[in-house]
Amino acid sequence: MFAGIGRAMFRWRWPVLGGWLILTALGIVFGGQVFDRLGQPENLRADAESRIAERRIIELLPEGPLVVAVVRDRDPYDPPLVESVTKVAAELRAVPGVADVEDLYGSPGGRIGADNRSTLVVVELVDGLPEAERERVEDRVTGLLRGIDAPQVLVGGETLAERAFAEQAIRDAAVGESVALVVLVVVLVLLLGGLLAGVLPLVAALAAVAGTLLGLLGLAAVTEVSEFTVNVVTLLGIGLTVDYALLVIMRFREEYAADAAGEPAELLARTMATAGRAVVVSGAAVGVAMAGLYVFAEPLLAAMALGGALVVVLATAAGLTVVPALIAVGHRRIATPSRRLRSLRPIQPASGTTPGILGRLAGFAQRHPAPVALTVSVGLLLLAGPFLLGANLGDSDARTLPRSMEARQVHDVMLRDFQANRAAPVVVVVEADPTSAAVRDLMNQLNRLPQVIRMQPRPDVPGAALVIDLTPKGTTGGPESRALVREVRSLEAPFRVLVGGPAAELVDYRDSVADRLPLAVLVLVVTTALLLFALTGSVLVPVKALVLNVLTLLATLGVLVVVFQWGIGSALLGVESWGALDVTTPVLLFVFVFGLSMDYEVFLLARIREEWDRYRELRTPAARARASARAVLAGITRTGRVVTTAAGCMIVVFLGFLLGELTAVKEIGFGMAVAVLLDVTVVRGLLLPAVMSLLGEWNWWAPAPLRRLYGRVSAGRARVPMAREASSRQPVDS
Structure with a gap:
């Protein structure tokens, strides 16, 4: 199938590129209109108690x-x-x-x-x-x-602060994407050793992002899409498309180096037979992560999930069509690097048998698998400690705006000079006659709660209802405020009592995420396990991949707590700590980090499985164990340069978030950059080969029925002839 895609892209390259050119032009001309239709989707669903209380107060x-x-x-x-x-x-x-x-x-x-x-x-x-x-x-x-x-x-004021946030988000997106693209051009030209090869991934990314803007424009017609969504989705699209383009380009160069006299169409077919399958599985894995985000069902997250799914589809489509079609047009110049840049280019055009960074790390890990696995696992858990033991999650408000902005200054002066630095009140709506004895008993209970420092009923409430402001100890959304919300909701009353206010919204959001997290995890785990089984035929490899992804995520969140909550090192990044992480950050990173980790996991596992297939006929357990270790090392060595280059480009893209002014956006960008860095170095370079070395032949274990199923599914899969790379393999005893 994928080989056929490669041949089709070579044959129909001009019509394919023409279609994408039309889509890109439409995106450039009309996609920009999405910025005129952006809204402010709510963090919470309409049926949350705090939202019901808010609507009742307005009535x-x-x-x-x-x-x-x-x-x-x-x-x-x-x-x-x-x-x-x-x-x-x-x-x-x-x-x-x-x-x-x-x-x-x-x-x-x-x-x-x-x-x-x-x-x-x-x-x-x-x-x-x-x-x-x-x-x-x-x-x-x-x-x-x-x-x-x-x-x-x-x-x-609140709406002026929202406008300031939206306008700043658009400015941040323009600056971040512009700088990231300029830096990427330079990096890719140097790494790939040619202007055409270096620009090709960005041309594909431009096409994917232009199509995404058109899709977001349509999405904005049926639901609210925020500036934050556009920021994250477009940069994610650039990163993913560049990743997929690098994978295809480097595999094409490898095929060319092995058979320079071969027909370009066949070289492209062999490229897509392997790299194309990896692109599809990777895109499916990232798409599954977006589905996991949609499970949380909050309006802001749902819009982010739909936009993310859209950009994943377009990035995958670009990797399968635009990239091979562009290679078909310029295959002679793309196949080998420019002579002028060859001496500067760290990526070799041949099959990549010289170990790069990942290859060296993997070799070290395989020589000391148990100590490396233990040390790296403990180190990641230590990094995760600040999040697991002391994360403070709060709602973004004017505090996440830069101090230079007027809306932030108004917030700070109001809090200091007019509110005595007290927390925003927890608002209680009582649906009963305020003069009744039951209401008086409830008010006495409220006034005696340990978290309350002031109780103030609002005047002139019409009808049989009462609105009470409870000023809690501590800060807005802090532990005392949240505890007060739960205490009030636990009180028994013979009438309806609703609890609202910022702290109640935070409690409702956290409870909603906690309630839906098991379902989101189930979606991710089951679908990812199926995808990785289809890729590797193993039951243990998907389990290992999920555990490694969790370690990466937790360690990333721990680093975010240190920088954004504690403020350690924040000045070096131009970040202003506000004593908390945005409550949506862990959820967004949960799915984005999961998806990106699977991206690189698929790249590596696809090649490792390909190498292992060369030794599947070995009979003795000892020989198969040695072959498994060599397959892991060979797969990481041959794919490591692609992964490290793609990761470097992804980090450049995500660090573009730090060029903006909004703390919530910086949290996401810095978090994803840290996650990619950890994932590609200590996790994929050390922990993955160490664990796979310890498992040995068990890496490829599956129950007999599943082995037969995998055999039928993979029977028609293209296999790279062993003779092409026989000289690069060491013999393995049978």
């Missing part, structure tokens, strides 16, 4: 979006300031779309900051305004507020 006490101005560095009762604020407030009340204006001078309950030199102006907008109209009103209100006669006027 009882309707309130539109708020724009908050902090007027600073002037005596609040300075007559010119009083006159200026009063005048601006009157102008604001006349703006269409403004529902109310509160200030120190014209409204009850005006507030002065703790520094005694700041005050607030709060502007409430009409609820339910269309997004475009609301933004126009916000801009008009912001302009008027800046006209207040004070040394400093900071304007912010």
